[in-house]
């Protein structure tokens with residue numbers, strides 16, 4: 001039985017998010033980038049909280065674009081990885097998006113990010129395209145992946 005909590009992420013939880021962000025990405029977002037996202041009208045952000053301390057163990061940032069939800073970011077704190085947190089959180093997010101009438105979830109992922117690609121494939125995403133040399137820091141391609149949100 002899953003005992004994590006899924007909740008809307010609040011701006012006052014940003015310090016906890018920044019800590020996980022630093023440990024998770026080659027080019028982490030800075031505080032300003034998160035603040036801009038919080039200010040964006042079409043943005044939705046969720047937190048996964050640990051059962052006891054209610055500390056943040058993962059988060060997702062999505063944006064509504066027409067009938068699609070775009071997954072901008074998902075990360076799980078290193079010591080909570082491979083416990084099913086990300087898969088569970090994404091399924092929660094699918095439910096929320098479906099209930100708001102969104103038809104598809106779309107994302108971009110570094111072509112070398114095996115963990116993330118494994119996660120997305122497991123949850124039913126398929127590759128719909130490639131953006132060549134999309135990531136300026138390494139020149140890596142981005143895979144564009146999508147999943148229909150039918151019920």
Ligand SMILES: CC(C)(COP(=O)(O)OP(=O)(O)OC[C@H]1O[C@@H](n2cnc3c(N)ncnc32)[C@H](O)[C@@H]1OP(=O)(O)O)[C@@H](O)C(=O)NCCC(=O)NCCS
Pocket residue numbers: 024025072073074075076077080081082083084085086087088109113114115116118119120122
């Ligand atoms: C990608 C990430 C969010 C996965 O989080 P997680 O909570 O560990 O993932 P889960 O435990 O829910 O794993 C679900 C599935 O994803 C795949 N997966 C997760 N980690 C993996 C890894 N290190 N290697 C290969 N496959 C992996 C597996 O298919 C796994 O299913 P399984 O456990 O039945 O094999 C996490 O590794 C992370 O935060 N990475 C850094 C940030 C990042 O790259 N985010 C994605 C790009 S925005």
